[in-house]
Amino acid sequence: MKCPYCGSENILCNAVIDLHSGCGPLYRKGPVSLVSEWGVDFCLDCGTAVRFFVRGDLDRKWVTK
Numbered sequence: 001m002k003c004p005y006c007g008s009e010n011i012l013c014n015a016v017i018d019l020h021s022g023c024g025p026l027y028r029k030g031p032v033s034l035v036s037e038w039g040v041d042f043c044l045d046c047g048t049a050v051r052f053f054v055r056g057d058l059d060r061k062w063v064t065k
């Protein structure tokens, strides 16, 4: 994978985003709403996030408006 901005191939893959930041897509598990874990791949040369994705199970009851 290459950074689309600076062309570097120095990409860190699958870094974990701290759930305590409280920002992530919500899903329901029974009566409770949970925040899904994000992952990110980013360029170590310019800091651009190349890929931003949900980690783990995608087969969840996602909450939408």
Ligand SMILES: [Zn+2]
Residues within 6 Å of the ligand: 003, 004, 005, 006, 007, 008, 043, 044, 045, 046, 047, 048
């Ligand atoms: Zn870059």
